[in-house]
Amino acid sequence: MSGFWCIVPAAGQGTRFGGTTPKQHLVVRGRSLLEHTLDALMGHPDIAGVVVALAPGVDRTWPALHGKPVVTVVGGATRAISVRAGLDAIAGVDTHAPVLVHDAARPNIVHADLDRLIAAGRGGADGALLAAPVRDTLKRADADGRSLGTQDRAGLWRALTPQMFPRDVLARALDAAAAAGIDVTDEAMAMERLGHRPVLVEGREDNLKMTTPADLAWFAWALQQRERQG
Numbered sequence: 001m002s003g004f005w006c007i008v009p010a011a012g013q014g015t016r017f018g019g020t021t022p023k024q025h026l027v028v029r030g031r032s033l034l035e036h037t038l039d040a041l042m043g044h045p046d047i048a049g050v051v052v053a054l055a056p057g058v059d060r061t062w063p064a065l066h067g068k069p070v071v072t073v074v075g076g077a078t079r080a081i082s083v084r085a086g087l088d089a090i091a092g093v094d095t096h097a098p099v100l101v102h103d104a105a106r107p108n109i110v111h112a113d114l115d116r117l118i119a120a121g122r123g124g125a126d127g128a129l130l131a132a133p134v135r136d137t138l139k140r141a142d143a144d145g146r147s148l149g150t151q152d153r154a155g156l157w158r159a160l161t162p163q164m165f166p167r168d169v170l171a172r173a174l175d176a177a178a179a180a181g182i183d184v185t186d187e188a189m190a191m192e193r194l195g196h197r198p199v200l201v202e203g204r205e206d207n208l209k210m211t212t213p214a215d216l217a218w219f220a221w222a223l224q225q226r227e228r229q230g
Contacts, residue, residue, distance in 0.1 A: 003046045003049075004098055007086030008037065009086070010052050011058075024105045026216060028107075036107035036223075037102065037109070041109065042068050049068050051071045051072070052071070052073070053082035054074065073085045073089045080184050083101055084175070087167060090167070096166050100118075100163065101163050102162040105211075108206055110207070113207060117162060120199045121164030126191070126198050127163065127198045128164050129201065131157040131202065132205055159186050160209075174187070
């Protein structure tokens with residue numbers, strides 16, 4: 001099958017969200033966030049399949065979506081461990097082939113953003129990631145939560161996902177970070193440590209990571225609006 005594989009690390013506990021259920025398993029309009037995310041990814045014609053890294057003990061049986069395979073693996077305590085397990089699960093894929101990594105709790109990804117990311121990430125070792133320029137005024141705070149001053153936002157971007165890198169280069173970057181004892185917060189951080197300079201591809205602002213109950217309420221509203229519009 002032609003196309004690109006996508007790894008979705010979904011083993012986290014989502015402690016910032018609160019509650020006992022990891023946020024990727026919270027249900028919005030009849031389906032979990034993870035299911036919404038996988039459906040959005042697998043509906044794109046250039047995505048060949050998805051590897052989902054789940055926490056130990058979570059149901060690992062997933063049906064195919066849009067006629068494409070969903071492979072599950074046991075993830076780890078960190079994002080990097082889960083992504084690395086996902087890379088190992090597609091060992092049969094060309095070692096130089098680009099792979100995508102996408103947040104499990106980022107269900108509002110649109111195909112137009114995926115089109116631009118894939119076009120930018122197809123060639124070269126540096127890869128690409130969706131991102132959004134910082135538009136708000138930034139403040140630096142002291143320990144008491146008081147503003148110390150205004151930060152220059154020129155050249156600053158918010159990293160989004162998916163991020164897209166050659167499979168072998170990403171594996172090497174994640175291994176190097178782990179060997180140095182560095183817990184990378186996204187795949188681009190691991191790549192940057194090795195001197196790579198990924199392309200920033202501007203994505204939609206509403207490609208939100210569900211982090212708070214307010215985010216979840218917004219996504220439920222967005223789904224409702226889509227359903228009304230057919």
